Amino acid sequence: MRVGIGYDIHQLKEGKPLILGGVRIPHSHGLDGHSDADALTHAVCDALLGAMGEGDLGRYYPSSDARWRDMNSLDMLKGVCAKLGERGLRLVNLDTVVVAQAPRLGSYLVEMSKQLAGVLRVDPSLVNVKVKSHDQLGALGRQEGIAAQAVCLLGDVPSDEKAM
Secondary structure, eight states: OEEEEEEEEEEEEETSOEEETTEEEOOSEEEESSSOOOHHHHHHHHHHHHHHTOOOHHHHSOTTOGGGTTOOHHHHHHHHHHHHHHTTEEEEEEEEEEEOSSSOOGGGHHHHHHHHHHHHTSOGGGEEEEEEOOTTOHHHHTTSEEEEEEEEEEEEOOHHHHTO
């Protein structure tokens, strides 16, 4: 078994699309970054990479490389998932939390879980997405940004599945 933790944070900027867990959320502000700035998916990628001992997302998708400008973060997750397969590992479970004062995200959590699970090729019950406000404290509480954390557990692919 291998455990990984991931974290990401992006500044909110007016006029940008807000995408979390691959889900576009209507809001006046979106996350600013080199790619689509999906902080939740970035945290998931970092957790998976960490559990594999493969560094972080910036190693594979550096913001200094124009090829990754405006990239869909779910495509980054697909690349990370390919590494899981190469290593003979599978996701056992994933737990995440998005920290956002606004917008209210509760009605989007199931869809975020489904989107992430679809890319990870696991049942959505193995992908938990939660949301917490920052109780108006600090930069996140002032709605200056959104952060996300993820923890994953990886295990070896069972030998009967490797043959398939």
